[in-house]
Each structure stands twice: as C-alpha cells, then as structure tokens.
Amino acid sequence: MKVVKKVGIILLIAFVGIQFIPTKRNQSDVVPITDIHVIYNVPKQVETIFKTSCYDCHSNNTSYPWYNKIQPVAWLLENHIDEGKSELNFNEFGDYSGRRQKSKLKSIASQIRDNEMPLSSYTIIHQDAKLSEKERELVIQWVDKTIENL
Amino acid sequence: MKNLKVTTGILAIAFVTLTTLSCKENKKENDNDNEHHSEMSTDEDHSKMNHDNSDGHHDEETTHDNSDGHHDEEATHDNSDGHHDKDNADETIDARDIKMSTEKNAATTPIIDAYFQIKNALVTDSKGNAAQGGTALLAAFSKFDMKTLTGETHKEYMEIAESAIEHAEHIVKSPLDHQREHFEVLSTDINDLIALIGTEKTIYQDFCPMASNGKGAIWLSETKEIKNPYMGSKMSTCGNIQQQIN
Numbered sequence: 124m125k126v127v128k129k130v131g132i133i134l135l136i137a138f139v140g141i142q143f144i145p146t147k148r149n150q151s152d153v154v155p156i157t158d159i160h161v162i163y164n165v166p167k168q169v170e171t172i173f174k175t176s177c178y179d180c181h182s183n184n185t186s187y188p189w190y191n192k193i194q195p196v197a198w199l200l201e202n203h204i205d206e207g208k209s210e211l212n213f214n215e216f217g218d219y220s221g222r223r224q225k226s227k228l229k230s231i232a233s234q235i236r237d238n239e240m241p242l243s244s245y246t247i248i249h250q251d252a253k254l255s256e257k258e259r260e261l262v263i264q265w266v267d268k269t270i271e272n273l
Numbered sequence: 274m275k276n277l278k279v280t281t282g283i284l285a286i287a288f289v290t291l292t293t294l295s296c297k298e299n300k301k302e303n304d305n306d307n308e309h310h311s312e313m314s315t316d317e318d319h320s321k322m323n324h325d326n327s328d329g330h331h332d333e334e335t336t337h338d339n340s341d342g343h344h345d346e347e348a349t350h351d352n353s354d355g356h357h358d359k360d361n362a363d364e365t366i367d368a369r370d371i372k373m374s375t376e377k378n379a380a381t382t383p384i385i386d387a388y389f390q391i392k393n394a395l396v397t398d399s400k401g402n403a404a405q406g407g408t409a410l411l412a413a414f415s416k417f418d419m420k421t422l423t424g425e426t427h428k429e430y431m432e433i434a435e436s437a438i439e440h441a442e443h444i445v446k447s448p449l450d451h452q453r454e455h456f457e458v459l460s461t462d463i464n465d466l467i468a469l470i471g472t473e474k475t476i477y478q479d480f481c482p483m484a485s486n487g488k489g490a491i492w493l494s495e496t497k498e499i500k501n502p503y504m505g506s507k508m509s510t511c512g513n514i515q516q517q518i519n
Contacts, residue, residue, distance in 0.1 A: 226440070
C-alpha cells in the first residue's frame with residue numbers, strides 16, 4: 124500500500140513536471156506564395172481535402188487538438204509533424220525543384236491510392252480527415268492531370 | 274488516500290491510451306519490417322533460383338530476339354508514327370533522350386552500378402538486396418566529384434541528385450511495393466543524369482507498358498535481355514528496348 128502510494132506520487136510529480144517542458148508549435152497565419160494552391164490551379168474541392176486531411180502534418184500550420192496541451196502527447200505530435208513536413212510541405216511546394224514537384228505529386232497520388240495516407244492513427248481521432256472513395260478519386264484525378272500538363 | 278489511488282489510476286490509463294494511439298503507426302511499421310526480414314532469407318533463395326532459370330532461358334531469349342526481330346520492329350514502329358513516343362512522354366515522367374550526351378564519362382559508373390544493383394534486386398523481388406543497393410547509391414552520390422560540372426549543368430545535376438538521393442533513402446527503408454514506386458522515378462533521374470553528363474557503359478533503356486498502374490514506365494539495364502523490375506519475378510520478361518547508348 125505504501126509502495127503504491129509512493130509510486131503514484133512519483134508518477135504524478137513526473138507527469139506534472141514534464142508539462143513544463145516547452146514544445147515548438149507548428150503554427151503560422153501566413154499563406155506563403157510557395158503554397159501548392161498558389162503555384163498550381165487547385166480546384167476548391169481538392170484544396171479543401173488537402174486542408175482538412177493533410178495540412179495538419181504537411182504544412183506550417185497545424186490545428187492542434189486539445190490534448191496537445193498535455194505531455195507527452197505534444198512531443199509525439201511534434202515528431203510526427205516534423206517528419207511529415209520533411210517528406211512533403213504543401214506550404215513550401217514552390218520551393219521544390221520541378222523534378223521534385225513531379226515526384227511529390229506522384230507520391231501523393233500513390234499514397235492515397237494505396238490508402239497509406241492519411242495515416243489511420245490520425246483518422247481515428249480526426250474522423251473528418253478520412254477520405255471517401257469519391258474524394259480519393261478526385262485527388263488522384265487532379266494529380267494525374269497536373270502531372271500530364273507539367 | 275483512496276482518491277489519490279483512483280486519480281493515479283485514471284491518469285495512468287489516459288497516459289497509456291494516448292501513448293498507444295500515437296505509437297500505433299510506428300508499431301505497424303516495425304511489424305512490417307519483421308515480416309519482411311523473415312521473408313528475406315527465402316527471397317534470397319528465390320533470387321538464386323530465378324537466376325538459374327533466367328540463365329537457362331538466356332540463350333533462347335537472345336536468339337528469339339534476333340530471329341524474329343521483334344524488338345527492332347517495335348523500335349521502328351515507335352519512331353515512325355511518333356504516336357507511341359508521345360504517349361510514353363505523357364505517361365512516364367518525361368525522361369530525356371538518353372543519347373543526348375555522347376561523352377564517355379567514367380565518373381557516373383559507381384552511381385549507375387548501384388542503380389543496377391537495385392534494379393536486379395527488384396527483378397528477383399528481393400527487398401533486402403534492393404535496400405543494400407539503395408545504400409550503395411547513396412554512397413556513390415556522396416563520393417561523386419561535382420567540381421568538373423559548371424553553370425547550368427551543375428544546377429541540373431544538383432536537382433537530379435537531390436531527387437535521386439531522396440528516392441534511394443526511401444528504397445532503403447520501404448517495403449517492396451514502395452521500393453518499386455520510388456525506383457520508377459529514380460529511373461527517370463538516372464536516365465536524365467546520363468543524358469546530362471554521359472557514361473562509358475553500354476546501357477539499354479527499356480519500357481514496361483504495365484508499370485505505374487498501366488501508365489507505363491522506363492528502366493535502364495546493362496543487359497540486352499529484358500529483366501523487368503516492376504512486375505515481379507513472374508513477369509520478368511515483359512517489356513521492350515526503346516533505346517541503346519554506347
């Protein structure tokens with residue numbers, strides 16, 4: 124009983140303690156001129172899909188869930204977002220070379236086609252980010268058309 | 274006292290739940306890796322077997338090619354009506370004319386050899402060997418001497434290298450089907466690299482109309498014999514030669 128109490132108190136202190144460790148927040152109000160919808164003609168529907176299903180991890184602006192205020196969730200999300208942005212950043216799409224833009228577009232289509240993206244661990248919490256068959260088709264068609272015209 | 278216990282319990286449960294939710298994806302990836310590791314040993318055997326088989330067919334295959342002249346016909350067909358060529362350019366990431374550079378450049382050899390290592394691994398469905406090839410390709414790019422390149426050529430080389438390195442990194446860490454997707458774009462990169470600065474090697478540019486979800490894709494090969502890296506070992510002879518350099 125005493126041991127349980129001690130362990131409990133230690134855990135509680137640790138838990139409270141890590142709340143004070145700051146994390147870098149991925150937030151920005153500016154839509155840079157390198158954003159994908161500035162450099163390509165992205166139809167409104169596709170842009171909305173990108174924004175609701177991809178931008179949380181693949182742009183410079185994440186709309187954070189409430190539990191991001193709690194550690195260690197904040198750390199995990201920070202890593203996820205860093206990794207996501209290094210693979211693909213819709214806000215900085217224009218900074219990629221033409222060669223990489225094509226290759227990124229291809230990867231977007233194939234990840235969506237294979238149901239790899241958005242991640243299932245993400246859509247469990249963000250139900251609205253789940254893509255319907257029609258939405259997937261829409262994105263893939265747009266990507267294919269865009270690559271053809273490049 | 275009782276309250277404390279209950280609170281701690283709830284906190285612990287919340288903690289565990291959130292952690293498992295966030296880690297789910299990582300775990301899945303690890304599982305996949307394990308699966309592939311266990312497959313690797315069989316893959317290797319498989320690749321040896323295939324090798325034997327393809328060697329056995331080798332002579333047949335080449336005489337076949339020579340006797341019916343199928344590939345030659347195909348090539349003239351492509352050139353004459355120009356239709357097929359245009360389609361290919363639309364369908365694949367428009368690969369440049371590999372014969373653009375006639376320079377016998379030995380500097381590209383390590384890069385091309387590493388690329389062939391990946392290609393040959395994919396022909397035999399070997400994820401592990403393809404990953405090794407990816408590592409070799411990364412090493413080859415890091416050792417490549419860019420000092421001889423100037424101006425526009427240097428800029429283009431940088432773009433090609435940046436893209437190729439990205440795909441090599443993914444080939445190192447991805448499952449087989451993703452390796453093939455990255456290999457597809459990597460093939461265009463290496464093709465354009467050769468068009469840009471040349472090679473001393475004899476290289477064939479092959480085309481598979483079924484790759485990339487039926488859009489078609491090119492790959493480069495060191496042998497005249499068709500060994501398709503996209504469709505798996507069951508369909509390794511599908512495809513045709515489009516171009517030859519040196």
